[in-house]
Amino acid sequence: MKNKQKIAILGAGESGVGTAILAKKQGFEVFVSDFGKAKVKYKKALNDLGVEWEEGGHNEARILEADIVMKSPGIPEKAPMVQKLVEKGIPVISEIEFASKFTSAKIIGITGSNGKTTTTKWVYHILKNAGLAVGMAGNVGDSFAKQVAEENFDWYVLELSSFQLDGIIEFRPHIAVLTNITPDHLDRYDYKIENYIESKFRITRNQTEDDFFIYDADDELTLAWLGKYQIKAQKLPFSLDTKQKMGAYLEDNNIKIITPNSQFIMPKSSLALEGKHNTKNAMAASTVAQLLRIRKETIRASMENFQGVEHRLEKVLKINNVLYINDSKATNTNATYYALDSMESETVWIVGGVDKGNNYAELLPLVNEKVKAIICLGVDNAKIFEAFGNCVEVMMETQSMTEAVQMAYKLAEKGNTVLLSPACASFDLFENYEERGREFKNAVRNL
Structure with a gap:
C-alpha cells in the first residue's frame, strides 16, 4: 500500500466513523462527507480523531480525488455521488470489506431476510460462554472497523445486510449463514427479487472448500439459486421438514446436528425461544458452534438461557x-x-x-x-x-x-x-x- 493513500468516507454514522478510526490508524489520509446532518457524538469523535469532515452536502472534487471510497450501507447505489465515483473507476466498498483487510481474526458472517439478528446474537452468546475472544459487529454492536482498530479478537460474528454485501470485493467469511430469503428491500433492487437474491449470495462468493455455508433447506428461493449455481464452500443445510445427511434437522422433537467430525442432539423443548423460526435460528447457531468444536454442555446451556432480541416478539x-x-x-x-x-x-x-x-x-x-x-x-x-x-x-x-x-x-x-x-x-x-x-x-x- 503506497504511503498516505486517500480514503473518502460517505456517511458520518456508526460505520463511517468506525472506518475513519481504522483508516487513520492504518495511515490513510481520511475525509468524511455526510450529505445530511451528522449526530453530535459522531462529530465529536471525528474532531477528537483530527479528521476532516463535512455535512449538509458533498465536496465532489475532494471526494473524486480519493483512491478508495467507503459508502455507508444506507446510501443507495443510485445516489449521484456514488454514480460519479463508479464512472471514474474509483472503488466504492463497504465498511465490512475495508475492515476485513486489517484483521487476521476468523469471521462468521450471517445474513438473511429474517432471523439474522437473533442468529448473530445467539452465536455470539455461545462463543462468549465458551470463553472465546469474540467480537460482534455489522448491523449490531459497535462498528466492525472500530473494533478491528481497537480490539484484538480471534473471532468476529457479523450480521450482514444485503446493502453491506453489495460493497464487498474480497471479503470471505470462514463460516457463512443464510437464514432465509423472502422479498425485502425490493425498492433498492429495481423491484427484482433475483437482484436481491444475488446480493444475499455474495456472502459465499469468495469462500473456498475450507469454508462452510449454512442455509435453510426448506427455503424455496435459496434452493432454487443453489440448483443453478455452484458454490465452493462445504454445505450444511438445516431443516424442520427433511432429514439431512449433513447439517441440522428435527427428529422426534429433537434437534440433530451432524457436522464433518461430530454429532449433537438436544430436545427442541429446551430452547429459550419459541416458534418455528426460532427453532431454525437455533439450528443455524448450534451448527456454527459444532463446527468450532465448542463443548456440547456449553451449547446446550447457551440454547437454554439465551434472552432473545429486543423488538422481536x-x-x-x-x-x-x-x-x-x-x-x-x-x-x-x-x-x-x-x-x-x-x-x-x-x-x-x-x-x-x-x-x-x-x-x-x-x-x-x-x-x-x-x-x-x-x-x-x-x-x-x-x-x-x-x-x-x-x-x-x-x-x-x-x-x-x-x-x-x-x-x-x-x-x-x-x-x-x-x-x-x-x-x-x-x-x-x-x-x-x-x-x-x-x-x-x-x-x-x-x-
Whole structure:
C-alpha cells in the first residue's frame, strides 16, 4: 500500500466513523462527507480523531480525488455521488470489506431476510460462554472497523445486510449463514427479487472448500439459486421438514446436528425461544458452534438461557389478561408471517409503515384464522386496506403509536393478544424500528 493513500468516507454514522478510526490508524489520509446532518457524538469523535469532515452536502472534487471510497450501507447505489465515483473507476466498498483487510481474526458472517439478528446474537452468546475472544459487529454492536482498530479478537460474528454485501470485493467469511430469503428491500433492487437474491449470495462468493455455508433447506428461493449455481464452500443445510445427511434437522422433537467430525442432539423443548423460526435460528447457531468444536454442555446451556432480541416478539405487559407483544423488527411480510403463526389467541394486529414492495397474499390465511381487528399505523395504508378489507370486521387507521395502542386497548378482550408486527419499514413516522418499538412499549406502559 503506497504511503498516505486517500480514503473518502460517505456517511458520518456508526460505520463511517468506525472506518475513519481504522483508516487513520492504518495511515490513510481520511475525509468524511455526510450529505445530511451528522449526530453530535459522531462529530465529536471525528474532531477528537483530527479528521476532516463535512455535512449538509458533498465536496465532489475532494471526494473524486480519493483512491478508495467507503459508502455507508444506507446510501443507495443510485445516489449521484456514488454514480460519479463508479464512472471514474474509483472503488466504492463497504465498511465490512475495508475492515476485513486489517484483521487476521476468523469471521462468521450471517445474513438473511429474517432471523439474522437473533442468529448473530445467539452465536455470539455461545462463543462468549465458551470463553472465546469474540467480537460482534455489522448491523449490531459497535462498528466492525472500530473494533478491528481497537480490539484484538480471534473471532468476529457479523450480521450482514444485503446493502453491506453489495460493497464487498474480497471479503470471505470462514463460516457463512443464510437464514432465509423472502422479498425485502425490493425498492433498492429495481423491484427484482433475483437482484436481491444475488446480493444475499455474495456472502459465499469468495469462500473456498475450507469454508462452510449454512442455509435453510426448506427455503424455496435459496434452493432454487443453489440448483443453478455452484458454490465452493462445504454445505450444511438445516431443516424442520427433511432429514439431512449433513447439517441440522428435527427428529422426534429433537434437534440433530451432524457436522464433518461430530454429532449433537438436544430436545427442541429446551430452547429459550419459541416458534418455528426460532427453532431454525437455533439450528443455524448450534451448527456454527459444532463446527468450532465448542463443548456440547456449553451449547446446550447457551440454547437454554439465551434472552432473545429486543423488538422481536418481545412480550411487553399483560393488562386485563391481554398480552401486548412488540415485534417492531418485523419490517417485511415474512417476519410478520412468523409472528402471526406463533399467536395462540385472537389477535388485534397493528400493521403498516413504508411498504418495500410487499405481497400481503401470503398473510391472508393467518389473518383469517387469527386476527380479529387490524389497526393501520402509517402515512399510506391503502395497500393494507385493499389486502385485508374483507378479512376482518374491524379495520382502523391512525398515524400515532399512542392512538394505535389506545385503539387496541378498546378492541381487545380478555384472553386476546395485541401484536405490533408492522411488515413495513418505519421511516414514515419513526427514525427506525427501534424507536417504533420503544414508543409502542411506552404507550402500553402508559395505558
